[in-house]
Amino acid sequence: MAHVIIFLIVAYLLTFLWNPIAILAAESTNRSELDRRGLLYFKQGLNDPLGVLSAWVSLDFCSWKGLAGQLSQSLANLTSIVRLDLANNQLSGGIPDELGTLPKLQVLMLASNMLAGNIPGSLGSRSRPLSYVNLAYNNLSGGIPHSLAACPSLTVLNLTSNSLSGTIPSSLFNGTSSKLAVVNLRANLFSGSIPEFHKNNLSGGIPTSLGNVTSLTQISLGTNQLVGAIPESLSNIPNLTMLSISYNDLSGHVPTLLYNISSLVILYLGQNNLTGRIPYAVGPNLEALDMSGNKFDGLLPASLANASKLQILDLSSNLLAGQLPVEIGNLAFLEMPNLEQNQLVHAIPIELGYLSNLQMLSMGQNYLSGGIPSTVANLSGLFLLSLSGNRLSGQVPTGIGMLLPNLNELNLKNNYLTGSIPASLANSTQLVMLDLSFNSFSGSIPSELLDNPSLSVGLDLSNNHLTGSIPPEIGALVRLVLLDVSNNKLSGQVPSSLGHLKAISLIDLSQNKFIGQIPEFLGNLKLLTQLDLSNNNFTGPIPTTGIFQNTTAVILDGNIGLCRANTTNFATIFSICPRISTGGTKNNNARLLLIVIPPITIALFSFLCFMVTLLKKREHIFPCYKETMKKVSYGDILKATNWLSPVNKISTSRTGSVYIGRFQFDTDLVVIKVFHLDEYGSLNSFLMECQVLRNTRHRNLMKAVTLCSTVDLENNEFKAIVFDFMANGSLDMWVHPKLHQNCPKRCLSLGQRIRIAADVASALDYMHNQLVPPLVHCDLKPSNVLLDYDMTARVGDYGSAKFISSDPSSPKEFVGVGGTIGYIAPEYGMGYKISTGCDVYSFGVLLLEMFTGMKPTDAMFTNGISLHKLVSSAYPHELCKVLDPYMSQEGNNVFATLTLQSYLMPLVEVALLCSMDLPKDRPGTRDVCAKILEISEAFLES
The missing domain is CATH 3.80.10.10 (Ribonuclease Inhibitor)
Incomplete structure (x- = not known):
């Protein structure tokens, strides 16, 4: 028996120890099963609307769509997954930890889907040959896993446009052992503001260790919330071709050596708080330099023109002064869109005409003076010319169009140009946009x-x-x-x-x-x-x-x-056309009846329409209004807002939510306010907005595109109002950009603030003095002032508004719980009857907020101190101490002193009078409007 046991042991050893094929086959089976299990876990956690994973059922998983395997040369029949590519397939769900069990995975591409949740830390391993990770354009959240630093072969890490947060792990850049070549952690830039979806929110500073990775060629960290200075160590990366850190909150000076990296082709530093001077020299291969939206000052050095390969140069929105150097004519391609808020006060130099290869020239929103030099017409390759918002005078060169055949856009708006419009512009056969507005x-x-x-x-x-x-x-x-x-x-x-x-x-x-x-x-x-x-x-x-x-x-x-x-049609403005008599002398009384009775009848009929709506609260409102509006259904609104998706929601309140959307077959964006009818007062708010929209017509009031009053899929009441999309958002966004994730980055100029004040004053004057009965807004504040594409202000949100009557027999309208703290007139709390003085108070607070940049509810306003009292105590001799400091960047000291005395002090005086505690101390809307329009006209003429 013992001999038998010994024989079996020897046979086993001979079979398995001396037969490695059997061992490797078993190992192959185990590893293949590990790959299969990880893939099936991955599939199980996904929503697959296109069915791309439906074929993941066969035994040969290397043939599954999106996968690529590799046959091991050392292990018999061992196939491992080395590539997983399912980009752009509308997949949603999370990435499971089990995906990290694929032992030989080298390339992971899941970009342009709708994946959510965290990036699994299991992806990082010293034993895994992971070299390429692309998870861009999803909705992944949480932080960047520190474990990725353990991947010794990682060369590309692309996490663009997700919802990542936290700091950038310094461990990712572990010195010379790293093989990283591309790091892309930016957010995608959309026109206008960046939605929360596809918006990274990485914070903290740029890791100093980033400069230790000598293999890096591309670094893109733009559109996050990074702070601090640019590390000096970045100058040590010898092969860096692109550095993009725009749209953050970086500060301090740019390391001088950074400009001189010989391999650098693209350098984007725009939209930060960087300071210092424009470099005298840059790398010989630099093709794009963006330094816009910072606080760079001083002169533009002539030596910068020695960068012979420079194609894009954006120096907009800084504090630059002096003249453009003659030598800048050596540049092949120059782009300076909107050199806003610079302190350029000189005439356009004629040397610009030497830029024979110039394709884009935009120097808008400056203080450029003098005439447009005729040499501009020598720029035969010019594609875009924008000199808007300056103080240019004289005539436009007569041959400008004949010598600029490739011109696509010409923008000279808001200057002091005179003479006739050049007929030669007809020779610019590719011109698609011409703006010569606001000139003479x-x-x-x-x-x-x-x-x-x-x-x-x-x-x-x-x-x-x-x-x-x-x-x-x-x-x-x-x-x-x-x-x-x-x-x-x-x-x-x-x-x-x-x-x-x-x-x-x-x-x-x-x-x-x-x-x-x-x-x-x-x-x-x-x-x-x-x-x-x-x-x-x-x-x-x-x-x-x-x-x-x-x-x-x-x-x-x-x-x-x-x-x-x-x-x-237009029943509130125009009378019915009189019928032509067939003969005889008309009776004066009959003619009077013909003119007077129809408007009275229509007014009564409109009032009955409104009362019936209030009583029945039925599906269709204002029957005399619905035929003039574009008809949209509940389904249309669902499609326009992506099924009321949170991604499309731009604001919400107790009574309603506001969405951005686009109706099918329409090209323009719209804003759709959906009312929360389950909330008390929401229906009345909807009806009030409808009544206001129906009876008002003014360029500074929001207009409705259409209404929707129906039932939803569960047979519940559904009511919504559709408005035009306001391209520049709300006044609140511009006065307090940091409260809106620093978007927009640019601040309002003094001229824009004066124009907005005049627009809002005109709207109030119309509501209070030109409507019968007068209309009181009752909730005037910066977030209810919207700005369209040309920054024209429009007052909106009429849910709290009231029409007031001078008839003593009419029921008295008392202030209820409405308005917003900080903007509510003091008499609201004492049971006063609603009056136009309530809006005057709110307008005064709005003006103070717009010119100081401080909210009336800021934490500093305690113990009896208010925004009104703070400004009043500084007025007039120390007014500069409380004004928004960004307005002081708009000119030299002489101009600033003139501006303070001629425009700011009178405007602040109006704001202080309007925001007085006692109603009797406040001026009337008509006087306020007249005074602000007078200031506005004087500013434009200066």
Whole structure:
């Protein structure tokens, strides 16, 4: 028996110890099962709407979609997963820890999905050959795993555009042993603000250890919340080709040696708080240098032009002074978009004409003076020319268009340019956008200019001194989207060729001297969404088709000769067109009845409509209003907002949530306010907003695109209002950018603040003094002041508003629980009747906030100290101490002193008077509006 046992042991040893094939086969089975198990765990945790993982069922997992395996040369039949690529497949769910069990994984690509949760720490291992990780464009949260530092072969780490937080682990950059070449931790930049989705929020400083990784070639850390200085150690990376750290909160000086890295091609430092001077020399291979939105000062050194390969140079929004050096003509490609808030006070140097290869030149929002040098016309390759928002004067060089055949956009708005508009611009056959608004151009509109079908984005000639009629050649602009010739001295009739503009979305002919009837063909322009014909001499009946069915999209005020052809359109402004008598002398009483009775009837009918709605609270509101509005369903709103997705939500309150969206087949974004009807007072808020929107029409008040009153999928009441999208957000965002994640980065200039104050004052004057009965907003504050694409202010959110009556027999309106703390007038707490003085108080606080940058509810305002008292104690001799410091960057000391005495002190005086505690001490809205408009006009003329 013992012999048998010995024989079996020997046989086992001979079989397995001397037969490695069997051992390796067993090991192969175990490792393959480990790969399969990790992949199946990964699949189980995902939502797969496209079904890309549906074929993950066969035994040969290396044939599964998105996978690649590798046959081991040392282990018989052992296949391991080395590549997992499922990018851009709409996958959602989390990444399981089991994915870290794939022992031979080298490449992991899951970018452009909707994955959430944390990045598993199990991905990092010293035994794993992981070399390429791309998880960009998801919604991953949490921190960057420190364990990734344990991957000795890692060369690319791309975590762009997620929702990561925490600090950047310094252990990732463990010196010479690291093979990292590319580190991308930035957020994706969208137009306007960056949504929370696809927005990293990494904080802390840039790790000093980053400079120890000599293998790095690309570093991108932009659009986070990084603070502190740029480490000197970054200058030690010998092969660095790109460094992008824009849109953070970095401060201090830039290390001088950083500019001189010989391999550096792209250096983005924009939108931080960096200081110091522009470098005298940069690396010989540098092609792009962005230093915009910082606090760099001093002169632009001429030696910078020695960077012969420089293609992009952005120095906007700094504190630069002096003249552009002549030597800058050596640059091949120059881009200086919006050199805002610089202290450039010189004329444009004629040496700019030496830049024969210049393609983009934008120096807007400065204090440039003098004329536009004729040598600018030598820039034959120029693609974009923007000199807006300066103090340029004189005439535009006559041959500018003839010598700039490649010009795509010309923006000279908001200067003091005179003379006629050059007809030679017609020779710029690629021109798509022309903006000459807010100047002093005179003469007629050149017919040659309009005979240029390339003009498609916009033609803005508003706020000049143009005369004559609109040339019939305008019909050639068949692709034009925006036409604005408002506030000129144009006359004559609207040419019939204007009806050929089939792509037009906005037409503004207001503040001119046009005559005749409003053309019927305007109602046939299918894409027209805004039409302003106000303050002209139009006569006759108002058309009733197309855009004229939406009274919120058409402005006709100031045309006293107009009348309406039916009982609904523009009922609050114009009377019904009188019928022509067939003969005989008309009876004066009959004529009076014909004129007076219809408006009274319509007013009574409108009031009954509103009362029936209040009583029934049914699905359809304001039946006399619904036919003039675009009809949208509950389903339309769901699709427009991605099923009311949190990603689309931009704000919320007790009574409603606000979403951004776009309706199917529409090109414009809209804002949709959905009311929380389960909250007390929400329905009344909706009805009040509807009543205000229905009875108001002013350029500084928000307008509704349409309403929706129906039931949702569960048969619950659903009510929403759709508004135009305001491209520049709210005033609150601009006055307190840090409370909105420093977006927008740029601050309001003094001129913009004065214009916004004038806009809001005009809106209040309209509500208080031009409406019958007067309207009190009751919740005026910066977050309820919206700014459109050209920074025009519009007051919105009328849920707390009240119409007040002077009739002593009418029920008294007392202030209830409404408004916002800090902006509520003191008398609110004492049972006072609602009055326009309540809005005047809120407006005063709003002005103080706008010019100091301090909220009335800041923590410093305790123990009887308020924003009003703080400013009052500093007024007038120490006013500079409490003003927003960013306004002081707008000019030299002489200009600053003049500005303080001529504009800021009078504005602050108005704000202090408006925010007095006692209502009797406050001025009336009409006086406030007149004073602010006077200050605004004086500022524009200075």
